[in-house]
Amino acid sequence: xxxxxxxxxxxxxxxxxxxxxxxxxxxxxxxxxxxxxxxxxxxxxxxxxxxxxxxxxxxxxxxxxxxxxxxxxxxxxxxxxxxxxxxxxxxxxxxxxxxxxxxxxxxxxxxxxxxxxxxxxxxxxxxxxxxxxxxxxxxxxxxxxxxxxxxxxxxxxxxxxxxxxxxxxxxxxxxxxxxxxxxxxxxxxxxxxxxxxxxxxxxxxxxxxxxxxxxxxxxxxxxxxxxxxxxxxxxxxxxxxxxxxxxxxxxxxxxxxxxxxxxxxxxxxxxxxxxxxxxxxxxxxxxxxxxxxxxxxxxxxxxxxxxxxx
Numbered sequence: 001x002x003x004x005x006x007x008x009x010x011x012x013x014x015x016x017x018x019x020x021x022x023x024x025x026x027x028x029x030x031x032x033x034x035x036x037x038x039x040x041x042x043x044x045x046x047x048x049x050x051x052x053x054x055x056x057x058x059x060x061x062x063x064x065x066x067x068x069x070x071x072x073x074x075x076x077x078x079x080x081x082x083x084x085x086x087x088x089x090x091x092x093x094x095x096x097x098x099x100x101x102x103x104x105x106x107x108x109x110x111x112x113x114x115x116x117x118x119x120x121x122x123x124x125x126x127x128x129x130x131x132x133x134x135x136x137x138x139x140x141x142x143x144x145x146x147x148x149x150x151x152x153x154x155x156x157x158x159x160x161x162x163x164x165x166x167x168x169x170x171x172x173x174x175x176x177x178x179x180x181x182x183x184x185x186x187x188x189x190x191x192x193x194x195x196x197x198x199x200x201x202x203x204x205x206x207x208x209x210x211x212x213x214x215x216x217x218x219x220x221x222x223x224x225x226x227x228x229x230x231x232x233x234x235x236x237x238x239x240x241x242x243x244x245x246x247x248x249x250x251x252x253x254x255x256x257x258x259x260x261x262x263x264x265x266x267x268x269x270x271x272x273x274x275x276x277x278x279x280x281x282x283x284x285x286x287x288x289x290x291x292x293x294x295x296x297x298x299x300x301x302x303x304x305x306x307x308x309x310x
Contacts, residue, residue, distance in 0.1 A: 012087070014114050016097045016105040019123030024135035025098045026145070031126050036119075038094040040087075042108060045071040047083045055086040060145050066203075066270065073104070074111040075268075084113050101236065103275060203270055205230045211269070212239055215262045222246040223258070226282055236273030242280040255279050 017032055019025050029041050040049040044059040057079055059071035074080035087095070095114070099105035102120055109116050123132060209228050216223055227242035239262070245254075259277045266274055 012092060012114060013094045014097060014109055014117045015094065016099065016102070016109075016117035016120045017123065017126075018099055018102055018105060018120055019132075020136075021100055022136045023123045023132045024127055025123055027135065028123070028126055029096060029098060032096055032121060036094065036096075038096045040090070040092045040095045041098065042083075042095060042112070043098045044068070045074065045079065047086060049090065049092065054090065055083045066272070069272065072099075073107060073273075080111050087112065087114070101273070101275070103236070104273060107273075203272055208237065208239075208266070208272075211266055212241065212262060215265050216241070216243070216258065219258050219261045220254070224285075236275040238276045238278070239274065240278045240280065242282050244283040244285050245281055247284050247286045255281070 015032065015036060015038055017025050017029060026043055029043065032038060033041065040047060040054070042048075042056075046056040046058050047054045057071055059068040062068040062071055070076065071079065074083065097105040097108050097114075097117060099108060102117075105117055105120070108114075127135075208230055212228060213225050216225055222245070224244045225241060226244060229240040231238040231240070259279060262277050263274045266272065
């Protein structure tokens with residue numbers, strides 16, 4: 001029996017905390033572990049239980065932003081297999097995944113051979129607007145990141161990025177998700193990743209356009225790209241591609257396969273997240289052997305939109 005099936009049979013419950021980068025997810029993750037009796041956390045490539053690092057590699061140790069994204073998404077097979085095996089041996093029953101979007105935590109769950117999240121909480125549900133803005137300012141101005149484990153755990157492996165430790169009294173009564181007064185002490189580590197020192201690295205629109213067109217050409221040379229728009233937000237990239245396709249194609253099936261091909265290849269080679277690929281068919285063209293060049297098939301538009309969930 002594969003690790004995948006054994007983990008599913010283990011009946012682990014998966015929770016997720018979602019919020020944009022720098023909004024304080026790692027800082028506030030313990031609130032949710034206490035609320036729901038969660039035993040472990042997956043955060044930026046690390047498996048954490050009882051304030052100890054059980055397995056994985058920290059994305060905050062990477063020298064480039066794209067390298068950090070690949071670690072956080074468990075893009076490396078050896079990395080994700082290591083964490084999946086420890087999860088199986090540890091008999092954890094509840095785990096919390098941290099990510100910037102629902103798509104990201106779903107991808108992490110899939111790659112770690114876990115069931116999809118059964119409950120997704122947004123950072124806005126457990127932190128005030130003021131607290132979120134303060135966290136964002138700290139990230140943007142100072143480049144400070146949080147690892148939700150005590151300093152002794154971080155300094156053992158990541159001493160070169162360690163900055164300082166903080167102790168926080170978590171008052172449950174100060175958050176609307178808790179109904180009774182109670183407080184506890186939590187220690188966290190603040191680190192300064194190498195990629196924060198050098199600034200965030202992003203893929204240019206020109207490079208992403210070239211990669212998209214290369215993927216389409218590789219998938220089917222008969223499909224002609226007429227226009228390509230790229231939209232970005234804090235969660236990832238959205239591509240809108242207008243194409244002409246040859247007559248005789250099984251449109252729905254072929255276009256869906258092409259969308260998936262674009263997503264899988266760009267994510268695999270860059271580590272960025274493709275949130276959605278929309279393909280607009282402007283014309284269906286006839287091959288020259290059947291139709292003279294001056295007799296095009298009447299234009300029509302059909303839009304296929306794929307939101308990438310895996």
